[in-house]
Amino acid sequence: MKKLPAFLGISMGLLASTVPLHAWDATALLDVLPTAALVQTGSFSPWMQSETTEVTAQVAASHTQPIVEGLSLSGTLWGMADSLPSQSPLSTPPTKIDLQSRILELKLAWEAIPGTLIWDAGKKIIHPSSGFFRTPLNVISHGALGNTANLTGSAVGTWEEGWVGTDVTLLVGSFTVANFFSPRLQWSSDADRALQYLSTQQNDYQNLTRVDLRLGDADVRLLGLLSTGGPGSVDPDLHFTAGAGVDTNIGDAVTVRAEVSARDSQNRSVVASDQPPLAVTTQTVSWAPRALAGFTWTSKDQLSIMAEYYYNGLGFIGDDYARLISYSQTLRSSPGQGPDLLDQFGDFSAARHYGFVRVSGKIDDKLTAAGWTTVNLQDVSGLTGIVLTLTYDKWTVNASFMDAWGNTDTEAGLSPLLWRVDLEVSLFL
Amino acid sequence: MNRMRFVVVYAGLALFGTATGLFAESPQELLARVDAKRYVPDLSFVMQMTSFDGDTQTDSNTLWGFIKGVGARNRSLIAFADPASVKGRKMLMDGNVVYLLFPKTTNPIRLSPLQVLLGQASNGDVVRTGFSEDYDVSSLSETDREGVACYQFALTVKDSRKDASYKKVLLWVEKESLHPIYAEFSTGDKLLKQAFYKDYRPALGKDLPFQVDIRDGENPQSHTIMAYLKVGQKPVPDTVFRRDYLPSWVPEQPR
Numbered sequence: 001m002k003k004l005p006a007f008l009g010i011s012m013g014l015l016a017s018t019v020p021l022h023a024w025d026a027t028a029l030l031d032v033l034p035t036a037a038l039v040q041t042g043s044f045s046p047w048m049q050s051e052t053t054e055v056t057a058q059v060a061a062s063h064t065q066p067i068v069e070g071l072s073l074s075g076t077l078w079g080m081a082d083s084l085p086s087q088s089p090l091s092t093p094p095t096k097i098d099l100q101s102r103i104l105e106l107k108l109a110w111e112a113i114p115g116t117l118i119w120d121a122g123k124k125i126i127h128p129s130s131g132f133f134r135t136p137l138n139v140i141s142h143g144a145l146g147n148t149a150n151l152t153g154s155a156v157g158t159w160e161e162g163w164v165g166t167d168v169t170l171l172v173g174s175f176t177v178a179n180f181f182s183p184r185l186q187w188s189s190d191a192d193r194a195l196q197y198l199s200t201q202q203n204d205y206q207n208l209t210r211v212d213l214r215l216g217d218a219d220v221r222l223l224g225l226l227s228t229g230g231p232g233s234v235d236p237d238l239h240f241t242a243g244a245g246v247d248t249n250i251g252d253a254v255t256v257r258a259e260v261s262a263r264d265s266q267n268r269s270v271v272a273s274d275q276p277p278l279a280v281t282t283q284t285v286s287w288a289p290r291a292l293a294g295f296t297w298t299s300k301d302q303l304s305i306m307a308e309y310y311y312n313g314l315g316f317i318g319d320d321y322a323r324l325i326s327y328s329q330t331l332r333s334s335p336g337q338g339p340d341l342l343d344q345f346g347d348f349s350a351a352r353h354y355g356f357v358r359v360s361g362k363i364d365d366k367l368t369a370a371g372w373t374t375v376n377l378q379d380v381s382g383l384t385g386i387v388l389t390l391t392y393d394k395w396t397v398n399a400s401f402m403d404a405w406g407n408t409d410t411e412a413g414l415s416p417l418l419w420r421v422d423l424e425v426s427l428f429l
Numbered sequence: 430m431n432r433m434r435f436v437v438v439y440a441g442l443a444l445f446g447t448a449t450g451l452f453a454e455s456p457q458e459l460l461a462r463v464d465a466k467r468y469v470p471d472l473s474f475v476m477q478m479t480s481f482d483g484d485t486q487t488d489s490n491t492l493w494g495f496i497k498g499v500g501a502r503n504r505s506l507i508a509f510a511d512p513a514s515v516k517g518r519k520m521l522m523d524g525n526v527v528y529l530l531f532p533k534t535t536n537p538i539r540l541s542p543l544q545v546l547l548g549q550a551s552n553g554d555v556v557r558t559g560f561s562e563d564y565d566v567s568s569l570s571e572t573d574r575e576g577v578a579c580y581q582f583a584l585t586v587k588d589s590r591k592d593a594s595y596k597k598v599l600l601w602v603e604k605e606s607l608h609p610i611y612a613e614f615s616t617g618d619k620l621l622k623q624a625f626y627k628d629y630r631p632a633l634g635k636d637l638p639f640q641v642d643i644r645d646g647e648n649p650q651s652h653t654i655m656a657y658l659k660v661g662q663k664p665v666p667d668t669v670f671r672r673d674y675l676p677s678w679v680p681e682q683p684r
Contacts, residue, residue, distance in 0.1 A: 025516060114666060118677050249525075298541055428512075
């Protein structure tokens with residue numbers, strides 16, 4: 001693999017550059033990802049299995065600097081070198097290594113009234129969801145950065161970019177209200193060639209209001225999001241998203257959580273014809289809810305079992321789902337005849353009902369193990385993974401394996417991904 | 430207080446079930462005085478928490494944080510400062526409700542009481558115990574522990590704290606100084622933890638045990654030493670002990 005020496009040179013350079021960051025927290029990740037997937041050598045050529053190895057190096061550096069009492073500046077910078085961002089051996093980066101970087105967060109935080117009134121300005125990530133494998137309440141999320149495989153089953157990736165805006169939080173008694181406003185940020189494609197290494201553009205004006213309250217032992221969360229692209233944008237309409245969630249303990253060993261969110265109108269592509277010639281139309285769905293319910297149980301032996309159910313109101317069911325599967329089978333045998341519809345809502349999210357189970361435990365003081373599976377409850381196909389983690393004071397090693405399983409008339413069975421391995425070394429500096 | 434007086438108190442307890450009204454200071458009041466000797470309101474600290482299996486060190490963490498209140502009303506914010514692999518984790522302990530915030534995430538995870546009890550955080554629970562706030566004195570006697578004259582309190586959790594992890598406590602308190610020196614925390618039937626309070630030093634107008642050695646009840650070879658490296662006082666409003674404040678909290682060392 002000719003790319004490796006150059007890649008290692010760059011990644012070692014990135015690692016070395018983090019060493020002198022005195023008083024900063026830095027994390028460096030090196031991932032080696034062997035993958036088996038179905039690929040096409042041309043638009044109309046048949047699918048064939050291909051094994052590839054993607055190598056990535058990521059570095060993130062964070063710092064929080066108190067300025068005066070109650071006023072602080074904090075930020076996180078992230079960079080990545082990727083040998084195969086497309087994850088296809090047929091599409092390698094023109095410069096051998098694809099480089100990305102972003103300012104993930106950079107904000108000034110001021111406690112105007114200590115512990116009561118907090119004002120943040122800058123770039124910030126807001127994730128109100130308590131869900132693990134799906135997160136209905138993370139209504140403003142850029143998703144994981146870097147196209148790096150997430151083999152833990154978690155919906156939230158290691159690093160994500162925040163939104164530029166201003167957030168005001170008021171905490172009174174057992175009640176919290178917060179409001180985040182982020183403006184639309186657009187710039188020219190010329191400017192984007194330089195700014196892409198600092199920040200992505202923001203397509204919409206967004207105003208997210210969150211209310212949190214403690215009722216007895218339960219934490220209750222309500223949110224409302226107003227967003228609009230405004231004049232001149234691709235989507236100038238005003239949209240509203242509402243959400244609610246609760247989590248609490250039951251007895252000594254169980255935590256439970258439930259949440260739901262719904263947006264006023266969302267588009268989805270539906271199958272007009274599942275036989276050649278394939279045809280697709282766009283449909284608008286009003287108030288399609290996304291809901292999650294789950295629990296985590298912990299035993300006295302430090303064994304932990306997490307189970308979650310996810311309802312995807314935008315997903316397909318019944319005849320619509322059968323047509324989607326039939327369409328995808330036709331597309332598999334007649335490549336290039338139409339767009340892929342299975343992944344239109346994200347990975348493994350085309351159906352209405354999903355389940356998730358994760359079992360984890362400590363093997364000894366340094367070694368933990370976890371096994372997880374995500375199941376499409378409509379066609380009983382899924383993804384299954386195993387994660388082993390060895391933790392030391394300044395570094396960890398993760399070995400992960402993920403396998404997609406199911407017949408060829410199921411969602412996972414139709415996924416181009418067959419299996420993936422991730423060997424990851426993390427250094428904490 | 431002389432030995433005869435305690436014989437009388439003990440007899441009083443046996444006869445009437447309570448000593449209240451018979452003497453100037455009841456066992457519960459004495460216990461409150463034991464707590465008051467070491468209670469610092471709004472304590473901020475840097476703490477080293479080191480775990481051992483026998484003589485072999487298995488884990489070590491440095492924590493920054495502060496505590497408000499005592500016993501059932503106790504709440505604390507804790508940040509992991511070292512080692513690097515856990516640096517940046519923040520924890521809010523509000524009675525039996527505990528939240529953990531991992532670095533790179535913004536929503537604190539809620540832990541079950543059992544998860545807390547199984548982790549090192551439960552050792553903090555032992556350190557933060559306000560005996561008189563959480564427990565009633567079932568019996569009080571005088572004894573000798575390793576050559577030191579002690580009061581021995583047998584404590585039973587109050588009805589209002591039935592959700593507490595430890596239903597019963599046996600507590601040895603040095604008579605002369607009123608310093609707790611040893612305690613056994615149990616379910617009543619099963620010993621869960623043993624605590625050895627050591628290295629008392631004057632700080633912030635009180636006598637603080639700068640080191641507490643906590644041993645596992647089932648496996649005494651497994652133990653954790655919690656040692657204050659630095660203490661101070663930081664008055665904070667109640668609202669900082671909210672889940673929603675945790676992401677905004679910027680940990681600082683005591684001044």
